[in-house]
Amino acid sequence: MSPDRRLLAGGGALVALAAAVGALAYPELPAEMATHWNASGEVDGTTPRPVAVALLPALAAALLGVFLVLPRVDPRNDYAGFRFAYDALALATLGCLAYVHAVLVAVNLGVDVGVLQAVAPAVGGIYVVAGYVTERADQNWFVGVRTPWTLEDEDVWAATNRLVGALFKAGGVVAALGFLVPSYAVALVVAPAAAAVVVSVGYSYHRYHRAA
Known part of the structure; x- marks a missing residue:
């Protein structure tokens, strides 16, 4: 099976599963569904049931399309590795x-489940996978740490992505702790991503100019 077909099959199954969950629960859901919570875990936004049930499955389907297209439109086309x-x-x-x-x-x-508490481990898992990918990504325009300095120099790309990949994997553990400490869930989820952004820019700049 080709990589595109493999991704389409796996991604399509996840989209279908999400859609099925909403469809099966639809008759029992309220007309106005809670869809947004503040940092304290209190509901501060609602959405009509049809939109709320369709929104995330539709977003997932759109993202699947994006993930399928990116390797084809990237000028570098270095995704095979x-x-x-x-x-x-x-x-x-x-x-x-x-x-x-x-x-x-x-x-x-x-x-009865705290939304922010429940979501924290899932975000942590994404961080861990993102770290795994970042460490292994060859130079490209869409995946990994893409600063002017990493895109200009392959050695800077490799060093920066190894460092940030390790940070993301450690950050995944930090984010998952939001499940155990729900009052700090938002901070624990946001902090690793913010740290990765700061480090990626600062380190790639430093590494590039040190090698110049």
């Missing part, structure tokens, strides 16, 4: 959306 890792990231992202959709449906059916 890390295509398995790339597909893992795509499926993990779609799986996370399907999981969040299931949590959303469960909460609106009356299941």
